[in-house]
Amino acid sequence: xxxxxxxxxxxxxxxxxxxxxxxxxxxxxxxxxxxxxxxxxxxxxxxxxxxxxxxxxxxxxxxxxxxxxxxxxxxxxxxxxxxxxxxxxxxxxxxxxxxxxxxxxxxxxxxxxxxxxxxxxxxxxxxxxxxxxxxxxxxxxxxxxxxxxxxxxxxxxxxxxxxxxxxxxxxxxxxxxxxxxxxxxxxxxxxxxxxxxxxxxxxxxxxxxxxxxxxxxxxxxxxxxxxxxxxxxxxxxxxxxxxxxxxxxxxxxxxxxxxxxxxxxxxxxxxxxxxxxxxxxxxxxxxxxxxxxxxxxxxxxxxxxxxxxxxxxxxxxxxxxxxxxxxxxxxxxxxxxxxxxxxxxxxxxxx
Ligand SMILES: [Zn+2]
Ligand SMILES: [Zn+2]
Numbered sequence: 001x002x003x004x005x006x007x008x009x010x011x012x013x014x015x016x017x018x019x020x021x022x023x024x025x026x027x028x029x030x031x032x033x034x035x036x037x038x039x040x041x042x043x044x045x046x047x048x049x050x051x052x053x054x055x056x057x058x059x060x061x062x063x064x065x066x067x068x069x070x071x072x073x074x075x076x077x078x079x080x081x082x083x084x085x086x087x088x089x090x091x092x093x094x095x096x097x098x099x100x101x102x103x104x105x106x107x108x109x110x111x112x113x114x115x116x117x118x119x120x121x122x123x124x125x126x127x128x129x130x131x132x133x134x135x136x137x138x139x140x141x142x143x144x145x146x147x148x149x150x151x152x153x154x155x156x157x158x159x160x161x162x163x164x165x166x167x168x169x170x171x172x173x174x175x176x177x178x179x180x181x182x183x184x185x186x187x188x189x190x191x192x193x194x195x196x197x198x199x200x201x202x203x204x205x206x207x208x209x210x211x212x213x214x215x216x217x218x219x220x221x222x223x224x225x226x227x228x229x230x231x232x233x234x235x236x237x238x239x240x241x242x243x244x245x246x247x248x249x250x251x252x253x254x255x256x257x258x259x260x261x262x263x264x265x266x267x268x269x270x271x272x273x274x275x276x277x278x279x280x281x282x283x284x285x286x287x288x289x290x291x292x293x294x295x296x297x298x299x300x301x302x303x304x305x306x307x308x309x310x311x312x313x314x315x316x317x318x319x320x321x322x323x324x325x326x327x328x329x330x331x332x333x334x335x336x337x338x339x340x341x342x343x344x345x346x347x348x349x350x351x
Contacts (some may be wrong), residue, residue, distance in 0.1 A: 086204065
């Protein structure tokens with residue numbers, strides 16, 4: 001090859017290298033632009049959705065954030081979010097609840113209060129993380145927590161558990177951004193009047209009533225009724241079929257009631273017994289005596305004359321169609337209103 005051709009070859013290679021670098025710069029700039037635009041769109045749409053939730057002064061908007069009982073599943077355990085007249089309430093915070101709340105892009109910094117039904121771990125074990133995340137994201141005052149006797153002990157331990165973590169955040173970001181003084185909680189232990197109920201919240205036209213339900217030996221144990229502008233949403237908490245739920249759910253628009261396929265849980269208990277897993281068999285058999293079957297949930301809905309029944313706290317979780325069908329099969333003969341099987345992230349609007 002003579003020199004002329006060598007020079008041409010070198011020039012061509014040089015051009016290709018330049019073109020390659022140019023393309024890389026162009027495509028990485030394009031990717032960066034695309035990334036920025038996607039994030040901006042996402043943040044804008046979250047902001048708009050949350051503004052809409054918090055500015056709604058007519059409806060009660062409910063998200064079944066976590067719908068599983070404490071049996072293995074990919075769902076989150078108990079957690080229900082309620083938006084009403086500018087307030088954002090959380091009822092129970094079981095395992096996985098915070099991750100699910102964040103997946104739903106709900107505004108954790110704006111939580112007005114947390115209400116606990118009872119102190120089984122599947123109803124409060126994610127509470128420390130909720131306290132932590134809501135503060136990191138901008139909660140500007142101590143988080144009010146309402147619950148049964150024992151709540152104070154759990155919240156004192158929670159505040160102690162988080163103290164070091166909160167100190168690190170304040171040291172790093174500064175107290176103007178993360179002020180430890182407002183990081184903690186302010187808890188109220190609810191005591192019942194003689195009729196087994198107590199108004200725990202009464203503000204801005206919103207009345208939240210706690211009422212005793214039946215989950216022995218777990219006591220106290222509450223359900224909650226949320227009323228606003230003539231609309232009513234009721235959460236049963238963990239309970240077997242209970243007259244107090246029927247009383248407080250009377251004519252409710254939405255009843256979120258726990259439901260267990262008791263025959264399947266007994267079958268699970270028998271299987272584990274046969275396999276020599278005595279401990280599991282005993283626990284599975286025990287839990288059938290303080291929950292409600294799907295049939296009982298429908299009976300409660302019918303006796304209380306509610307409009308819409310949502311089956312929740314599902315054991316076992318309906319992760320197969322055949323199990324989903326078992327939950328609702330035959331219920332329309334007992335209860336004539338609307339029936340839903342809750343999924344994590346479902347939204348219900350009472351208007
Ligand atoms: Zn329980
Ligand atoms: Zn439970």
